[in-house]
Amino acid sequence: MPxxxxxxxxxxxQLGHTTxxxxxxxxxxxxxxxxxxxxxxxxxTTLMRVLTGLLHPTQGRVEYYDQAGPVSPAQAxxxxxxxxxxxxxxxxxxxxxxxEFFRDLYDLNQADYEPRMQELFxxxxxxxxxxxxxxxxxxxxxxxxxxxxxLLNRPRLLLLDEPTVGVDPVxxxxxxxxxxxxxxxxxxxxxxxxxxxxxxxxxxxxxxxxGHLKAAASPQELMRRFNVTQFADIFxxx
Amino acid sequence: xxLFLRRVRSVASKEYKHILRDPxxxxxxxxxxxxxxxxxxxxxxxxxxxxxxxxxxxxxTSVSRRFLQEVSSSGYFDQIPLHSPAQADAALQKNNTPxxxxxxxxxxxxxxxxxxxxxxxxxxxxDGTDNVQASIxxxxxxxxxxxxxxxxxxEDAPAASSRIRTRFLFNPELSSRWFIVPALSTVIxxxxxxxxxxxxxxxxxxxxxxxxxxxxxxxxxxxxxxxxIPYFLLSLFDVLVVFVLALTVFRIPFExxxxxxxxxxxxxxxxxxxxxxxISVVTRQQQAAIQFAFAVGLLPSxxxxxxxxxxxxxxxxxxxxxxxxxxRWFLLISRTLFLSDAGLAPLAxxxxxxxxxxxxxxTLAVFKFKTDVEP
Numbered sequence: 001m002p003x004x005x006x007x008x009x010x011x012x013x014q015l016g017h018t019t020x021x022x023x024x025x026x027x028x029x030x031x032x033x034x035x036x037x038x039x040x041x042x043x044x045t046t047l048m049r050v051l052t053g054l055l056h057p058t059q060g061r062v063e064y065y066d067q068a069g070p071v072s073p074a075q076a077x078x079x080x081x082x083x084x085x086x087x088x089x090x091x092x093x094x095x096x097x098x099x100e101f102f103r104d105l106y107d108l109n110q111a112d113y114e115p116r117m118q119e120l121f122x123x124x125x126x127x128x129x130x131x132x133x134x135x136x137x138x139x140x141x142x143x144x145x146x147x148x149x150x151l152l153n154r155p156r157l158l159l160l161d162e163p164t165v166g167v168d169p170v171x172x173x174x175x176x177x178x179x180x181x182x183x184x185x186x187x188x189x190x191x192x193x194x195x196x197x198x199x200x201x202x203x204x205x206x207x208x209x210x211g212h213l214k215a216a217a218s219p220q221e222l223m224r225r226f227n228v229t230q231f232a233d234i235f236x237x238x
Numbered sequence: 239x240x241l242f243l244r245r246v247r248s249v250a251s252k253e254y255k256h257i258l259r260d261p262x263x264x265x266x267x268x269x270x271x272x273x274x275x276x277x278x279x280x281x282x283x284x285x286x287x288x289x290x291x292x293x294x295x296x297x298x299t300s301v302s303r304r305f306l307q308e309v310s311s312s313g314y315f316d317q318i319p320l321h322s323p324a325q326a327d328a329a330l331q332k333n334n335t336p337x338x339x340x341x342x343x344x345x346x347x348x349x350x351x352x353x354x355x356x357x358x359x360x361x362x363x364x365d366g367t368d369n370v371q372a373s374i375x376x377x378x379x380x381x382x383x384x385x386x387x388x389x390x391x392x393e394d395a396p397a398a399s400s401r402i403r404t405r406f407l408f409n410p411e412l413s414s415r416w417f418i419v420p421a422l423s424t425v426i427x428x429x430x431x432x433x434x435x436x437x438x439x440x441x442x443x444x445x446x447x448x449x450x451x452x453x454x455x456x457x458x459x460x461x462x463x464x465x466x467i468p469y470f471l472l473s474l475f476d477v478l479v480v481f482v483l484a485l486t487v488f489r490i491p492f493e494x495x496x497x498x499x500x501x502x503x504x505x506x507x508x509x510x511x512x513x514x515x516x517i518s519v520v521t522r523q524q525q526a527a528i529q530f531a532f533a534v535g536l537l538p539s540x541x542x543x544x545x546x547x548x549x550x551x552x553x554x555x556x557x558x559x560x561x562x563x564x565x566r567w568f569l570l571i572s573r574t575l576f577l578s579d580a581g582l583a584p585l586a587x588x589x590x591x592x593x594x595x596x597x598x599x600x601t602l603a604v605f606k607f608k609t610d611v612e613p
Contacts, residue, residue: 015613052453054611082453086446092259093252104248105454107241149450159453 002066003030003188004079004157006051011060013046013211020046022211023060028190028204030066033183035202036192039235042208044192045085048161051190052082066156076157078106081150085161085192088146091135095126095145098134099152106153113152120148123178140171147175151182158182160191164198176201196232207234245456249464253438257468267434271426271476275483278418278425285414286374291315292329292338301346305386309339314378330363337375338363349390408493408577416491419484420576421545423477423503424569427510428539429532431473435514436521436531438465443522449611458607462600466511473507474500484576494575498582502575502592506568509596510535515603538563545569567591 006028013021021043028034028051036044049055050062053073064076071079089098099120103113121127124144129137134145143163150158160179164172176198183189191202199205200219207214207222215222219231226234257263291309295302309315320326320338329335340361362379364372409416442448451461481499484490492499517530539545542556543565549557560566567588574580582589 049611054449054452056610056612078455080453082450084446084449084453086449088446088450090252090256090445090447092256097252097255101248101252102454104244105451105456107244107455146450 001079001154001156001186002068003184003186004071004076005030005065005188006157006190007063007065008047008050009061009063011047011050011057011062013043013050013055014058015046019211021050021057024208024211024213025060026206026213026216028188028206030188031184031186032203033179033189033201034191035199035205036190036208037194037196037199037205038208040194041210043211044208045161046211047206047208048082048159048190048192051157052080052159053077054082064157078153079156080159081153081155081157082159083143083146083150083161083163085165087142089134089142089149092133094131094133095121095137095148096130098145098149102149102152108152116152116154120151123181124148125174138168138171140167140174143167143171143175144178147178154186156187158187158189160189162192162194164193164195172198196230200231209235242457242460245460246464246467249456249461250467253465254468256438257472263434263437267430267472267476270430271479272483274426275419275422275480275487278422279415279483279488282414282418286371286378287313288316289314289336289371289375290318290334291375292318292320292326292335294320294323294326294338294340296343297341297345299346301349301386301390302341304389305341305345305349305382308382308386308389309379312378312382314375336365336368336371339379349387415488416577417573418545419480419488419490420573421543421569422484423480423572424506424543424565425536425539425545426476426480427473427503427507427568428543428565429535430476431469431507431510432514432517432535433528433531434469434472435465435511436517436527437524438469439515439518440522440524440527444524452609452611458604458609462515462603462607465515466508469511469514470504470507473511474503477503477507490576492576493579495579495581498585499572499575502568502571502585502589505589505592505596506564509564509592509599512596512599512603516599516606519603519606519608539565542566543569561591564592564595567595 008024008026008028011021011024012019024043024047036047038044046055050057053062053076062073064071064073093101099113099117103117108116121130124147126141126144126148129141134142137145147160147163158179163179164175167175179189179191193199203218204216205219205222206216214234215225217225222234223229223231228234257267293306293309295306306317310317318329320329326338326340329338340363342359342361345360360379360383362376364375366372439448442451481492485492513534514531517534518527521527521530541547542549542560542563544560545565549560549566552560570588571585571592574585
């Protein structure tokens, strides 16, 4: 199945008295690794939740599409995988139990599940920890388990909210290798990050600040546009 | 349908693992019913027996002595004799004197002759700060006086022919345990089922796992049913524990249909669990959920169910108001089926009461369950 793209048009999201997103328009092209960057409170998580359908735009719209044409939100729900920023796994369930739970939620048959599970455990280097409860995993392994849960369904749109926060440098590298390994023709990856070095690894970066989209382009194009030599400096420009 | 069942089973299986691995849930679910049964079954006794009665016999006749013998053998009173008026005064000045009985001179003569012109008098002084106990002492004493009078007056006395001969059906000894223990399931489910499920969804919101769950294709009905099933079984287990303890430890008879009783339990448990889910879905916070659960689980069980306070004695508005609470209806079913062999027909309104509540709460839980993280 081909990767899924998302078109965001004039999306405004009001959360109480706060305007979390204001007239945001951008496109997440299929098959690329997209980064949403911005300081704390920029609206990254809100945009991510809007993309997953967990928040509904106050104004504007979100459209999913693939190479064949538009895809309905209901169909997109089956095709996307989302791992939130906050700890969201069950501390008392083991890694294997987590995968079995998500296998049933995604209605995977055992014949498909077995090789995918093996592949994911090997790719993440977690084969030795299948029976360890999620609450006893290190920060990096915890994130890897979350990633495994959402990758189990082979999502056409993979949404990761701050996947490397609280993770040591080695695990960060491993997570990135994992994400790049799955991105491509069949999967679009959208992730949020506060680390500028990570943003530079993305094919396209969407810069958010105060709920406004400042720019969306490749890292090189953004540096040229903001006239900076260091990517992190784009937030220092007025 | 197959997918629906698979997801329900999966959520239920996950919940079952949480229960087994969470000591708090296990303690609440398995130990609390035993605590309740012990507390209500052994400690709380609504029967007034062996009340202290200070007695001053100023008549000192065979009749007054026989009368006091009757008082003792009733089992309601433990007599403490007063030998002087000063002792009587001292007893009255104590704060813990339930009652003082003074037999005035001439009591025996009157009882024997039945002459209304020279009545022998008894004076009963009761502590009105406990009005319930004072009333009960008065009623018991009146009964003993009547019995003693009849004894000495013989069959010719006109009073004897008009005495009421009373038989208490279904609870011949008017044991308060027979009254309380069959109603315990109402309180235990009312508290446990609501509290346990109130925590389950709120916990997922607080832990952040609900966000992950909602991003999958799982539907609200699948989550709700999956979460209800393990707690449903756990609550039925608690019902059975109380049932077995009632029969074996407290020797309460069970006269009705066991099948009917279990059907009623199943409906009542479903309603209570669904109410817990509604609380959980609305509050999204464990602390708030548990406070709500206590408020809507415990208070109606005690106050609006007839567990201790008779509904017939409430103001008319509250008599109708209690009809909103399934505790009232289930308690009626439980007591009736324990103590009588009544069938479905006389209990039909009560079954409607718990059935409508359960249907309403499930509908509300599904309706209120949000598939997004909107505040």
